[in-house]
Amino acid sequence: MVVATRVLSYRQAINEALRLEMRRDPTVILMGEDVAGGATIQHIEQEGAWGGPLGVTKSLVSEFGRQRVLDTPISEAAFIGAAVGAAVTGLRPVAELMFVDFFGVCMDQIFNQGAKLRYMFGGKAKVPMVIRTMIGAGFGAAGQHSGCHYAVFAHMPGLKAVAPATPYDAKGLLIAAIRDDDPVMFFEHKMLYDMTGEVPEGDYVVPIGKADIKREGNDVTIVAISRMVHIALEAAKRLSTEGIEAEVVDLRSLSPLDEDAVLSSLAKTRRLVVVDEDNPRCSVAADIAALAVDKGFDYLDAPVKLVTAPHTPVPFSPSLERYYIPTPERVIAAVREIV
Amino acid sequence: MEIPRERLRWIYERMALIRAFEDRVAQEFAAGKLPGFVHLYAGEEAIAVGVCAHLTDRDYITSTHRGHGHCIAKGVDVKAMMAELFGKATGVCKGKGGSMHIADVDKGMLGANGIVGGGPPIACGAGLMAKTLGTDQVAVCFFGDGAAEQGTTHEAMNLAAIWKLPVVFVCENNLYAESTPWTYHCAAPDIASRAAAYDMPGVLVDGTDVFAVYEAAGEAIARARRGEGPTLLECRAFRYYGHFQGDAVSYRTPEEEAAYRQRDPIQRFRQTVLSQGLLSEDELDAIDAAVQHEINEAVRFAEASPLPPPEDCLTDVYVSYPAEQLAFRH
Structure with missing residues (x-):
C-alpha cells in the first residue's frame, strides 16, 4: 500500500x-x-x-x-x-x-x-x-x-x-x-x-521502547535524546569530513529503554558517546553509561563519554543558556577523545 | 426519610461488619500477624454506610488511608480484604496494596490512599468519565479533616464545581488530623461552609447518626446524578482507635472518649430501629452472629492462604513492559 x-x-x-x-x-x-x-x-x-x-x-x-x-x-x-x-x-x-x-x-x-x-x-x-x-x-x-x-x-x-x-x-x-x-x-x-x-497521512504507530538509528556509522556510537539527536547528527556530519563515521542512535523511548539497540551499535563501533540535554546526575545519560559498562563492557575500547547540560538550573541570559545546552562542538570534542 | 426494611437490615449489617472487622484487625495486628501500618475506621461506620447505601457497583468512590470501612460499605469481599491485610496472595490486591492501598475497581472502589488528599482529583476524573460518556454514574470522594487542608482538595472541589461534575465530597471530620485537633488546623468554624467558596451546597451532618448521613447523602447523590454538580458534606464523628495502631492517643482524654462512646453509631441505630419497631432485637442479634461468623471465616481464610511467590514482585507494574527491565540488575 x-x-x-x-x-x-x-x-x-x-x-x-x-x-x-x-x-x-x-x-x-x-x-x-x-x-x-x-x-x-x-x-x-x-x-x-x-x-x-x-x-x-x-x-x-x-x-x-x-x-x-x-x-x-x-x-x-x-x-x-x-x-x-x-x-x-x-x-x-x-x-x-x-x-x-x-x-x-x-x-x-x-x-x-x-x-x-x-x-x-x-x-x-x-x-x-x-x-x-x-x-x-x-x-x-x-x-x-x-x-x-x-x-x-x-x-x-x-x-x-x-x-x-x-x-x-x-x-x-x-x-x-x-x-x-x-x-x-x-x-x-x-x-x-x-x-x-x-x-x-493516516495513522501509524512508532512502537514505544524502540530506538531508531538516525545515521549509520562504524567508528563511534552517539546515543542522543530529543533535540540532541539533531546536535548529534550535525556533529556526525562534521566528523565525517575528518573520516570519522558516527552512528547516531535516537533513543526515542526512555522507559522502557531499547537496550539491544544501544548494545548492538556499541558492539559494532566499540565506542560510546551519550548526548543528553538533561542535568547529568542520575540521568538517562548516566543510565546508558551504566548499561554499557554492565552489559557491553567487552565491547568497549574506550571510556564512555557523556555530553550533557551542567548540574545547574537553566540560566536566562543568551550567553549563559548557549553555554548550558550541549553543542555539536562539545560532541565532536568528546568523540575525538575516544576515537 | 422512609428507608425500606431490607435496606435498614443492610445498613445494620454493613456497620456491624465494619466494626467487627476493625476490632478483629486490631487484635490480629496486636498479635503481630499484620505487616505495615493499619488505620482503623471503628466509630465512623455511619458515614461510609449512610453514603454508600445510595451507590451501586457502577458508582465510584475514592477513599483515605482509613479505608476498610469504605471498602466494606462498597461491597468489597471481606475475605479478600482480610487476606490483603495479611499480605496474602488471595488478597483483593494480591498482597501488593495492603491496608493503605486496598482497592477493588470491580466494585467501584478506587483505592484507599496513603497520601492525604490524594483522592479528590481522582474522584473528579471518575465524575468526568461519567459526564463525558453521558452515564448516570456518580463518584463520592471520602476525605478526612486533615485532607481538608490539602491544596488538591480545594483544587478538586473547584474543578468539580466549574465542570458540574457528578462528584460528592464527603469530609469525615473525626476531629483530629493524626494528633492535631481540627480546631487548630482549620481556620474556619466548620469545613462544610467552605463549599460556599466553590458555589456548591455545604451540609454539616452528625456523622454518628446514620439516618442523618443517609438523608444528606441521598440528596447530594441525587443532585449529582441529575447533572446539577457537586456537594460538600461534612460528617462529624469520632475514631475509636488512634490515628494508627500503636498510637497511644495521648491527645485525647478518657472523658472525651467516653462521651463519644455515648453516641456510638451502631448503638444509636439499634435504639432507633427498636424503639420505632422497624427491626426486631432477634433480627439484629442474628445479623451480629452472622457478621461474627463472616469475620472468623475471613481470618481463617487469610491465615490459611499462601504468601505470594516472591517473584510476583515483578508483575502488575505495567500492562506491557519488557520483563527483563523490571527485574533487579544483579
Missing part, C-alpha cells in the same frame, strides 16, 4: 496525531491549561483562543467541541489527577502539563497515584493516560520553563516515557502512547515545534 506523505512540522504532526485518535476513539479527551483557550468567551467558543501556549492543539476544539477539549483552571494537581481518575474508569485522557518544570505542583498525582495504582491494586486496574509536556532550553525561558527532567519520570516504575526528535516520530509515538494501556509521559521539545519533516 502506498501511503502519501507530506511535509509537516513537529507541531502539526502532534496536532494530527491527536486529531486522528480523537476521531477514532470517542474516549480520547484532551485537557489542560488553554488547550483550546478562551472557554466561555462567546466569539471564540467554537475555535478557541490559543490551542496551547505554542499552538500545538490549535483548532482541535472546532472539530471536537468543548466537551472533549477541556480548558482547565491552573490547577495541575487537580486536572492531572482527574486524568488518572478518568483513565482508570474508562477514558483515554491526554493531559497537557504545559512545561515539565511544573511537575513540582502535581507530582503526587503522577507518581504516587497514576504510576502506582495498577500495582497497588494487584493488576486489577489500568491507567491509559498520556501526559504531554514541553521540555528544553533555547527559548530564553530560564529556570522554571526550560528543563528536561525526563530522567525523573524514567526513574519511576509504572510510567513510560518517550521523547520524539522528528515530526514522523512525534506523530507515531503519540498515537502509540494514546493507544497504550499504561500511563505515558510524552516529552515535546519546544525548540523542535517548527522543525519539518516527511510525515505519512
Whole structure:
C-alpha cells in the first residue's frame, strides 16, 4: 500500500496525531491549561483562543467541541489527577502539563497515584493516560520553563516515557502512547515545534521502547535524546569530513529503554558517546553509561563519554543558556577523545 | 426519610461488619500477624454506610488511608480484604496494596490512599468519565479533616464545581488530623461552609447518626446524578482507635472518649430501629452472629492462604513492559 506523505512540522504532526485518535476513539479527551483557550468567551467558543501556549492543539476544539477539549483552571494537581481518575474508569485522557518544570505542583498525582495504582491494586486496574509536556532550553525561558527532567519520570516504575526528535516520530509515538494501556509521559521539545519533516497521512504507530538509528556509522556510537539527536547528527556530519563515521542512535523511548539497540551499535563501533540535554546526575545519560559498562563492557575500547547540560538550573541570559545546552562542538570534542 | 426494611437490615449489617472487622484487625495486628501500618475506621461506620447505601457497583468512590470501612460499605469481599491485610496472595490486591492501598475497581472502589488528599482529583476524573460518556454514574470522594487542608482538595472541589461534575465530597471530620485537633488546623468554624467558596451546597451532618448521613447523602447523590454538580458534606464523628495502631492517643482524654462512646453509631441505630419497631432485637442479634461468623471465616481464610511467590514482585507494574527491565540488575 502506498501511503502519501507530506511535509509537516513537529507541531502539526502532534496536532494530527491527536486529531486522528480523537476521531477514532470517542474516549480520547484532551485537557489542560488553554488547550483550546478562551472557554466561555462567546466569539471564540467554537475555535478557541490559543490551542496551547505554542499552538500545538490549535483548532482541535472546532472539530471536537468543548466537551472533549477541556480548558482547565491552573490547577495541575487537580486536572492531572482527574486524568488518572478518568483513565482508570474508562477514558483515554491526554493531559497537557504545559512545561515539565511544573511537575513540582502535581507530582503526587503522577507518581504516587497514576504510576502506582495498577500495582497497588494487584493488576486489577489500568491507567491509559498520556501526559504531554514541553521540555528544553533555547527559548530564553530560564529556570522554571526550560528543563528536561525526563530522567525523573524514567526513574519511576509504572510510567513510560518517550521523547520524539522528528515530526514522523512525534506523530507515531503519540498515537502509540494514546493507544497504550499504561500511563505515558510524552516529552515535546519546544525548540523542535517548527522543525519539518516527511510525515505519512493516516495513522501509524512508532512502537514505544524502540530506538531508531538516525545515521549509520562504524567508528563511534552517539546515543542522543530529543533535540540532541539533531546536535548529534550535525556533529556526525562534521566528523565525517575528518573520516570519522558516527552512528547516531535516537533513543526515542526512555522507559522502557531499547537496550539491544544501544548494545548492538556499541558492539559494532566499540565506542560510546551519550548526548543528553538533561542535568547529568542520575540521568538517562548516566543510565546508558551504566548499561554499557554492565552489559557491553567487552565491547568497549574506550571510556564512555557523556555530553550533557551542567548540574545547574537553566540560566536566562543568551550567553549563559548557549553555554548550558550541549553543542555539536562539545560532541565532536568528546568523540575525538575516544576515537 | 422512609428507608425500606431490607435496606435498614443492610445498613445494620454493613456497620456491624465494619466494626467487627476493625476490632478483629486490631487484635490480629496486636498479635503481630499484620505487616505495615493499619488505620482503623471503628466509630465512623455511619458515614461510609449512610453514603454508600445510595451507590451501586457502577458508582465510584475514592477513599483515605482509613479505608476498610469504605471498602466494606462498597461491597468489597471481606475475605479478600482480610487476606490483603495479611499480605496474602488471595488478597483483593494480591498482597501488593495492603491496608493503605486496598482497592477493588470491580466494585467501584478506587483505592484507599496513603497520601492525604490524594483522592479528590481522582474522584473528579471518575465524575468526568461519567459526564463525558453521558452515564448516570456518580463518584463520592471520602476525605478526612486533615485532607481538608490539602491544596488538591480545594483544587478538586473547584474543578468539580466549574465542570458540574457528578462528584460528592464527603469530609469525615473525626476531629483530629493524626494528633492535631481540627480546631487548630482549620481556620474556619466548620469545613462544610467552605463549599460556599466553590458555589456548591455545604451540609454539616452528625456523622454518628446514620439516618442523618443517609438523608444528606441521598440528596447530594441525587443532585449529582441529575447533572446539577457537586456537594460538600461534612460528617462529624469520632475514631475509636488512634490515628494508627500503636498510637497511644495521648491527645485525647478518657472523658472525651467516653462521651463519644455515648453516641456510638451502631448503638444509636439499634435504639432507633427498636424503639420505632422497624427491626426486631432477634433480627439484629442474628445479623451480629452472622457478621461474627463472616469475620472468623475471613481470618481463617487469610491465615490459611499462601504468601505470594516472591517473584510476583515483578508483575502488575505495567500492562506491557519488557520483563527483563523490571527485574533487579544483579
